[in-house]
Amino acid sequence: MRLDDQRASDNIEDRRGMGMGVGTVGIGGIVLAIIAAFMGIDPSVVLDTAQQMSSREEAPAPQKSGPPDQMQVFVSKVLGSTEDVWNATFREMNREYHDPKLVLFTGATRSACGTGQAAMGPFYCPNDEKVYIDLSFYRDLRQRFHAPGDFAQAYVVAHEVGHHVQKQLGIMQKLEALQGRVSKAEFNQASVRVELQADCFAGIWANRAGKSKLLDPGDLEEGLAAASAIGDDRLQKQAQGYVVPESFTHGSSEQRVRWFKRGMDSGQMSACDTFAARAL
Numbered sequence: 001m002r003l004d005d006q007r008a009s010d011n012i013e014d015r016r017g018m019g020m021g022v023g024t025v026g027i028g029g030i031v032l033a034i035i036a037a038f039m040g041i042d043p044s045v046v047l048d049t050a051q052q053m054s055s056r057e058e059a060p061a062p063q064k065s066g067p068p069d070q071m072q073v074f075v076s077k078v079l080g081s082t083e084d085v086w087n088a089t090f091r092e093m094n095r096e097y098h099d100p101k102l103v104l105f106t107g108a109t110r111s112a113c114g115t116g117q118a119a120m121g122p123f124y125c126p127n128d129e130k131v132y133i134d135l136s137f138y139r140d141l142r143q144r145f146h147a148p149g150d151f152a153q154a155y156v157v158a159h160e161v162g163h164h165v166q167k168q169l170g171i172m173q174k175l176e177a178l179q180g181r182v183s184k185a186e187f188n189q190a191s192v193r194v195e196l197q198a199d200c201f202a203g204i205w206a207n208r209a210g211k212s213k214l215l216d217p218g219d220l221e222e223g224l225a226a227a228s229a230i231g232d233d234r235l236q237k238q239a240q241g242y243v244v245p246e247s248f249t250h251g252s253s254e255q256r257v258r259w260f261k262r263g264m265d266s267g268q269m270s271a272c273d274t275f276a277a278r279a280l
């Protein structure tokens with residue numbers, strides 16, 4: 001990617017090396033979330049449930065640490081680019097976009113959705129409208145999922161920001177309302193559509209970032225490789241050695257690539273209506 005001229009976002013909370021403080025979710029909730037993550041279930045949903053059993057507490061205030069390192073600069077520029085794209089896209093829809101915050105953490109951190117664990121991978125918490133990333137996930141992307149490259153890393157941020165776009169549009173709330181009201185299989189179905197739409201929104205970002213000359217040749221292939229590498233079928237195969245389609249919450253690798261491409265090729269919100277699509 002070519003981010004030299006890209007504005008860096010101010011919406012970064014650097015909590016790396018800060019430790020956990022007092023947890024708001026019991027050890028049971030954490031274990032549940034880790035198991036859920038390995039089963040391919042969106043940990044924010046599990047954490048939300050765990051959180052209902054404990055008090056809601058504000059996450060700690062951001063603290064200034066040393067000068068920003070290379071990785072922090074990269075992530076804040078990617079976040080800045082998503083802010084530019086989504087503010088413009090929302091303006092086109094006569095709506096106002098509210099920027100999310102992005103929390104960098106190491107190991108574990110508190111969120112309004114419960115305790116975030118590095119093992120869960122990056123996640124978005126709709127309750128506090130923050131994206132949470134432990135940068136060790138980027139090492140996993142390279143080593144475990146064989147999806148190296150800066151654009152693959154940017155895609156991960158863009159996907160989580162896609163969930164924030166969904167929150168702004170009221171789509172996350174619809175999914176939450178289904179929780180406990182429909183069967184587990186039906187809820188997973190709805191969750192897959194939410195995930196694939198976030199991939200499509202990441203594609204819209206890629207389309208518009210491409211027009212702003214932020215992309216290098218080969219970047220889109222990197223993004224596609226990342227989308228493919230972290231599909232539920234691949235993750236489940238790595239974790240369990242077999243695939244259980246009805247428990248997918250992120251969609252198969254092929255579906256993730258297809259929806260990312262739809263957003264990327266069109267650059268249009270209308271291309272991302274995964275809820276209207278008969279075949280995913």
Ligand SMILES: [Zn+2]
Nearest residue numbers: 159163195198
């Ligand atoms: Zn997601």
